[in-house]
Amino acid sequence: MSVNPELQGRVFPPVASYLVGREKVREFSRAVFATNPINHDPEAARAAGYADVVAPPTFAVVVQEATLAQLLAEPDAGIDFSRVVHGDQRFSFSRPIVAGDLLTATLTVASVKSLGGHSMVTAESRVVDAAGAHVVTATSTLVVRGDE
Numbered sequence: 001m002s003v004n005p006e007l008q009g010r011v012f013p014p015v016a017s018y019l020v021g022r023e024k025v026r027e028f029s030r031a032v033f034a035t036n037p038i039n040h041d042p043e044a045a046r047a048a049g050y051a052d053v054v055a056p057p058t059f060a061v062v063v064q065e066a067t068l069a070q071l072l073a074e075p076d077a078g079i080d081f082s083r084v085v086h087g088d089q090r091f092s093f094s095r096p097i098v099a100g101d102l103l104t105a106t107l108t109v110a111s112v113k114s115l116g117g118h119s120m121v122t123a124e125s126r127v128v129d130a131a132g133a134h135v136v137t138a139t140s141t142l143v144v145r146g147d148e
Contacts, residue, residue, distance in 0.1 A: 003119035003144050004078045005112045007071075012107045015066040017130075022099040024062070025055045032056055045098070052099035060091050064125040064138040067107035071123055079121065079144055087120060088141035094134045102130040110139070117146035 022042065029039035034056040037044035045053045072081050097103070110122040125138045 002078055002114075002146070003112055003121060004076055005114075007074070007077055007109045007121065008112045010109045012067065012070045012074075014104050014106045015070065017102050017104045018063050018066070020055065020059075020097055020099050020101040020103060022053050025053045025059065025097075025099050028059050028062065029053075029056055032058060042099075050096070050098050055097040055099070057091055057093065057096075058089075059097055060093075060127065060136045060138045061089070063097075063103050063105050063127050064140065067105045067125040068123060068140060068142075070107060071109065071121070079142070083145040085143045085145065086140065087143040088122075088139075090139040092137045092139070094136065097135060101135070103127050103135060105138075119144040119146070 026040050038048050038050065038054045039056055040053060042052050071077060072079055072084075105125045105127045107123055107125045110124045111120070113120045120141055120143055122139065122141045125140075126134065127136045127138065129135050
């Protein structure tokens with residue numbers, strides 16, 4: 001089964017909101033070797049002008065994950081997860097993610113392309129805060145390997 005080209009342009013419903021926890025930010029920071037004090041110490045973050053610890057930029061994938069799960073579970077998508085390779089990841093921020101943020105993400109399938117028997121699905125997850133203000137757009141390109 002190949003990837004359904006009619007996915008392109010599809011917008012999925014927003015996923016359940018994600019409350020960014022201080023300890024989750026600290027754990028993620030340690031995992032990615034982020035050593036800036038604003039990623040670990042609330043006082044350092046406040047001194048830098050933030051309400052609480054600041055998540056490293058790639059923390060946005062934690063919020064994006066639920067939107068990608070929607071895409072992969074879509075019955076008519078034609079995406080066999082056992083054949084998926086993560087091809088690219090990009091972020092476009094309006095502001096950093098901070099502990100205490102209540103974030104909601106909505107996924108749009110930006111494109112579906114075929115290339116040499118494989119499919120490339122680019123999905124954009126727009127993440128907003130509790131006030132509806134844009135925080136980050138996380139863009140992933142998934143490569144779905146064709147038959148071998």
